[in-house]
Amino acid sequence: xxxxxxxxxxxxxxxxxxxxxxxxxxxxxxxxxxxxxxxxxxxxxxxxxxxxxxxxxxxxxxxxxxxxxxxxxxxxxxxxxxxxxxxxxxxxxxxxxxxxxxxxxxxxxxxxxxxxxxxxxxxxxxxxxxxxxxxxxxxxxxxxxxxxxxxxxxxxxxxxxxxxxxxxxxxxxxxxxxxxxxxxxxxxxxxxxxxxxxxxxxxxxxxxxxxxxxxxxxxxxxxxxxxxxxxxxxxxxxxxxxxxxxxxxxxxxxxxxxxxxxxxxxxxxxxxxxxxxxxxxxxxxxxxxxxxxxxxxxxxxxxxxxxxxxxxxxxxxxxxxxxxxxxxxxxxxxxxxxxxxxxxxxxxxxxxxxxxxxxxxxxxxxxxxxxxxxxxxxxxxxxxxxxxxxxxxxxxxxxxxxxxxxxxxxxxxxxxxxxxxxxxxxxxxxxxxxxxxxxxxxxxxxxxxxxxxxxxxxxxxxxxxxxxxxxxxxxxxxxxxxxxxxxxxxxxxxxxxxxxxxxxxxxxxxxxxxxxxxxxxxxxxxxxxxxxxxxxxxxxxxxxxxxxxxxxxxxxxxxxxxxxxxxxxxxxxxxxxxxxxxxxxxxxxxxxxxxxxxx
Amino acid sequence: xxxxxxxxxxxxxxxxxxxxxxxxxxxxxxxxxxxxxxxxxxxxxxxxxxxxxxxxxxxxxxxxxxxxxxxxxxxxxxxxxxxxxxxxxxxxxxxxxxxxxxxxxxxxxxxxxxxxxxxxxxxxxxxxxxxxxxxxxxxxxxxxxxxxxxxxxxxxxxxxxxxxxxxxxxxxxxxxxxxxxxxxxxxxxxxxxxxxxxxxxxxxxxxxxxxxxxxxxxxxxxxxxxxxxxxxxxxxxxxxxxxxxxxxxxxxxxxxxxxxxxxxxxxxxxxxxxxxxxxxxxxxxxxxxxxxxxxxxxxxxxxxxxxxxxxxxxxxxxxxxxxxxxxxxxxxxxxxxxxxxxxxxxxxxxxxxxxxxxxxxxxxxxxxxxxxxxxxxxxxxx
Numbered sequence: 004x005x006x007x008x009x010x011x012x013x014x015x016x017x018x019x020x021x022x023x024x025x026x027x028x029x030x031x032x033x034x035x036x037x038x039x040x041x042x043x044x045x046x047x048x049x050x051x052x053x054x055x056x057x058x059x060x061x062x063x064x065x066x067x068x069x070x071x072x073x074x075x076x077x078x079x080x081x082x083x084x085x086x087x088x089x090x091x092x093x094x095x096x097x098x099x100x101x102x103x104x105x106x107x108x109x110x111x112x113x114x115x116x117x118x119x120x121x122x123x124x125x126x127x128x129x130x131x132x133x134x135x136x137x138x139x140x141x142x143x144x145x146x147x148x149x150x151x152x153x154x155x156x157x158x159x160x161x162x163x164x165x166x167x168x169x170x171x172x173x174x175x176x177x178x179x180x181x182x183x184x185x186x187x188x189x190x191x192x193x194x195x196x197x198x199x200x201x202x203x204x205x206x207x208x209x210x211x212x213x214x215x216x217x218x219x220x221x222x223x224x225x226x227x228x229x230x231x232x233x234x235x236x237x238x239x240x241x242x243x244x245x246x247x248x249x250x251x252x253x254x255x256x257x258x259x260x261x262x263x264x265x266x267x268x269x270x271x272x273x274x275x276x277x278x279x280x281x282x283x284x285x286x287x288x289x290x291x292x293x294x295x296x297x298x299x300x301x302x303x304x305x306x307x308x309x310x311x312x313x314x315x316x317x318x319x320x321x322x323x324x325x326x327x328x329x330x331x332x333x334x335x336x337x338x339x340x341x342x343x344x345x346x347x348x349x350x351x352x353x354x355x356x357x358x359x360x361x362x363x364x365x366x367x368x369x370x371x372x373x374x375x376x377x378x379x380x381x382x383x384x385x386x387x388x389x390x391x392x393x394x395x396x397x398x399x400x401x402x403x404x405x406x407x408x409x410x411x412x413x414x415x416x417x418x419x420x421x422x423x424x425x426x427x428x429x430x431x432x433x434x435x436x437x438x439x440x441x442x443x444x445x446x447x448x449x450x451x452x453x454x455x456x457x458x459x460x461x462x463x464x465x466x467x468x469x470x471x472x473x474x475x476x477x478x479x480x481x482x483x484x485x486x487x488x489x490x491x492x493x494x495x496x497x498x499x500x501x502x503x504x505x506x507x508x509x510x511x512x513x514x515x516x517x518x519x520x521x522x523x524x525x526x527x528x529x530x531x532x533x534x535x536x537x538x539x540x541x542x543x544x545x546x547x548x549x550x551x552x553x554x555x556x557x558x559x560x561x562x563x564x565x566x567x568x569x570x571x572x573x574x575x576x577x578x579x580x581x582x583x584x585x586x587x588x589x590x591x592x593x594x595x596x597x598x599x600x601x602x
Numbered sequence: 603x604x605x606x607x608x609x610x611x612x613x614x615x616x617x618x619x620x621x622x623x624x625x626x627x628x629x630x631x632x633x634x635x636x637x638x639x640x641x642x643x644x645x646x647x648x649x650x651x652x653x654x655x656x657x658x659x660x661x662x663x664x665x666x667x668x669x670x671x672x673x674x675x676x677x678x679x680x681x682x683x684x685x686x687x688x689x690x691x692x693x694x695x696x697x698x699x700x701x702x703x704x705x706x707x708x709x710x711x712x713x714x715x716x717x718x719x720x721x722x723x724x725x726x727x728x729x730x731x732x733x734x735x736x737x738x739x740x741x742x743x744x745x746x747x748x749x750x751x752x753x754x755x756x757x758x759x760x761x762x763x764x765x766x767x768x769x770x771x772x773x774x775x776x777x778x779x780x781x782x783x784x785x786x787x788x789x790x791x792x793x794x795x796x797x798x799x800x801x802x803x804x805x806x807x808x809x810x811x812x813x814x815x816x817x818x819x820x821x822x823x824x825x826x827x828x829x830x831x832x833x834x835x836x837x838x839x840x841x842x843x844x845x846x847x848x849x850x851x852x853x854x855x856x857x858x859x860x861x862x863x864x865x866x867x868x869x870x871x872x873x874x875x876x877x878x879x880x881x882x883x884x885x886x887x888x889x890x891x892x893x894x895x896x897x898x899x900x901x902x903x904x905x906x907x908x909x910x911x912x913x914x915x916x917x918x919x920x921x922x923x924x925x926x927x928x929x930x931x932x933x934x935x936x937x938x939x940x941x942x943x944x945x946x947x948x949x950x951x952x953x954x955x956x957x958x959x960x961x962x963x964x965x966x967x968x969x970x971x972x973x974x975x976x977x978x979x980x981x982x983x984x
Binding site: 527528547548549550551552553554555556557558559560562563565566568569570572573575576577584 | 611613668797798799800821822824825828845846858861862867869873874875877882884907913916917920921924951952955957970972973974975976977979980981983984
């Protein structure tokens with residue numbers, strides 16, 4: 004155990020986390036330099052494209068220190084978005100130390116801070132590393148001063164590297180083995196292993212990635228998932244290099260995988276403790292939370308014949324993603340589809356993009372909503388996560404909406420702008436804490452519905468990226484919530500209904516109708532767009548009928564060209580959804596999500 | 603059944619202009635080099651020589667000299683070309699022989715000579731009877747010259763004289779047009795074409811629009827204007843036989859109707875298209891490439907497409923929707939088998955929108971419907 008080091012890398016986006024990880028893998032011979040070109044840890048296309056790590060991964064490296072001898076280094080990657088805060092916290096819990104990467108030209112940024120606070124919350128030893136020192140714009144002195152100020156460390160403790168050029172990498176490894184403490188634990192005690200990630204293997208089922216804290220897991224032994232209370236057998240276990248490397252056992256301090264032979268990642272929840280079934284621990288590892296979807300939206304195939312394909316794809320996706328839920332739903336406007344639950348909006352976009360890309364589906368997504376607790380007139384309490392199911396409200400019906408407690412860390416200069424944003428989003432101010440370096444922590448309670456749309460993006464934009472957000476669900480509170488319907492030529496389009504706070508209904512009505520006016524192309528007749536609450540119209544506009552769509556000249560040489568133009572027009576028509584007599588472009592449903600951009 | 607007659611049409615492209623019009627995307631060379639103009643008829647005759655085997659002996663119902671500016675051709679060359687066509691094909695005695703003329707390039711003598719060379723229909727590019735707009739459109743002529751050309755054309759002996767007008771610049775109102783219109787109708791043209799100004803890629807007008815200049819009437823104003831014309835034309839006894847074309851009954855352009863009814867045609871000259879029912883081909887676009895090949899004794903290499911049933915159907919539908927006679931479902935059925943179920947309801951609803959009439963068999967678009975021909979075609983073809 005003395006020669007094991009478990010650590011992660013934390014950084015602001017684009018500060019070079021993945022590149023440094025690749026260099027470490029390369030220098031320890033875990034991968035060849037040819038393999039290193041593609042940033043090995045982020046192995047989903049989508050992660051590479053978006054530059055964010057969505058799922059955590061882990062790799063075991065062998066390292067020979069010139070003075071101290073052989074070490075086993077476990078590098079655990081962490082996802083980097085507020086939707087996945089819980090996953091990040093479990094990955095950090097599996098480590099004793101963290102490399103904090105700071106870009107030499109950009110200095111300390113918002114995510115540097117938020118990730119650092121998370122890491123300090125887990126008592127991790129922090130090794131500060133300044134990356135990209137080869138850049139002409141590198142400001143080494145400034146960045147060193149920032150880090151000294153932030154961590155209260157000595158300037159001499161900060162490493163300077165260029166992951167891209169491969170400069171300073173041996174020093175990083177040397178610091179990892181010298182500064183990060185060896186894991187502690189009792190290999191003979193009852194087994195306690197933390198699941199910090201869980202992937203799905205088509206042939207082997209769920210494969211939890213684990214950190215063993217106590218005891219020894221052996222191949223073939225019966226195991227128990229403490230929170231899930233399911234018993235399995237350790238069919239295979241081992242460590243991860245580029246692939247899986249089976250071993251006979253994993254002991255206290257080690258990081259690796261286990262194959263319990265269960266078919267679904269839902270049974271191998273991140274944060275759960277694995278213990279021996281014969282000699283179970285009575286002291287599971289702390290911090291387990293059952294992550295539940297917070298945001299719901301309808302997913303519909305653009306072409307109804309894709310329904311079965313969508314269902315099969317959702318089934319496959321759910322195998323790999325325990326926090327994603329789905330059930331069939333029907334819309335008058337969009338036909339057969341599914342109501343899906345997500346951790347947040349980014350998670351929703353990721354799922355949607357994976358479905359479109361990996362399963363080749365063309366989807367329509369409805370406006371996302373949170374889950375409301377509605378007490379009906381007869382006293383029955385129901386959970387409602389779809390506008391279509393929201394009853395017409397009367398005095399006898401009460402609605403409660405989910406609230407979160409948010410912690411926003413920001414440099415003082417953005418305080419005013421953030422207060423204004425919070426007010427606009429029905430935030431309830433709680434308190435302010437003053438931190439070193441002229442920074443503040445603002446505590447607010449928010450209705451979750453106000454945070455899911457684009458709160459995070461707006462927070463980032465008004466604070467030039469510096470403010471960070473962390474939040475947790477705190478419970479339901481009664482609110483004046485109503486259903487707002489959209490009508491096209493007098494017919495309610497159920498897929499466009501939203502649930503909003505009464506005070507915001509008028510504003511939303513105006514915004515949705517004017518956005519739809521932009522999005523709906525002129526048709527052969529006038530299209531009336533109205534927003535209504537019950538039978539009361541609160542906003543209206545219309546799209547005037549198209550009166551001319553024809554090319555003026557069509558002679559011998561034009562006929563082919565015109566036919567091709569017509570084919571293009573037809574292609575455009577195929578991307579329209581016919582709702583009643585009105586054609587709506589598919590993009591309109593998603594574009595409505597972005598109504599806030601226009602403010 | 604209203605389909606193409608068995609004759610063919612011949613199109614002769616004349617790719618020369620004194621000055622290019624800023625809205626025009628047809629292939630044409632600016633500035634007229636006399637030697638090129640002299641040599642060009644030879645090239646056309648050579649192309650005809652090389653192509654005639656495929657088309658020899660066909661009956662010709664119409665010939666069209668288009669451009670460019672065909673009125674730049676020497677009338678003697680027109681005569682030679684006509685003689686060659688008569689020698690190789692059976693040109694109907696009643697064939698319609700059209701030449702497009704730019705009012706800035708013709709005088710009384712030239713028009714009389716063209717008539718004597720065999721041209722029996724003159725299509726005159728008047729564009730506007732308003733000097734400010736003629737300047738905006740970059741034309742060579744002014745209002746007086748246009749009217750003079752029209753007078754000469756009427757007395758030169760052509761069987762038919764038709765006039766092209768350009769509609770949709772930001773300088774127009776129904777009032778300004780009404781005044782021009784009253785004058786134009788005094789000349790009793792056999793046909794009038796109203797071309798709604800459109801932005802063609804790569805033209806000077808397109809660049810002007812990109813740099814922010816307002817070059818169009820807004821959608822609704824242009825439509826109002828076009829519908830205003832429709833009323834005026836109908837009152838004057840003209841028939842709206844195609845989207846942009848009006849004629850006194852019986853004076854419709856035979857050559858153009860031949861295109862729209864998918865008749866076969868032979869195109870000569872750079873960028874000219876030919877169509878033989880299943881195949882459409884087009885010559886290389888520049889005079890340089892075209893003449894190089896011909897001088898080496900080869901047909902200029904061309905591009906072509908073979909039309910499958912899908913393409914044929916699309917063309918048939920959209921071309922019929924551009925004509926007042928409209929879409930005849932019985933004819934469609936004979937040609938392509940049954941029509942899609944949803945057509946009937948769709949055509950009924952389109953008629954109910956006031957865009958035409960549908961009797962269960964034939965959909966005939968009215969003036970408003972013709973302005974939406976592409977939209978209706980895209981809907982029907984789904």
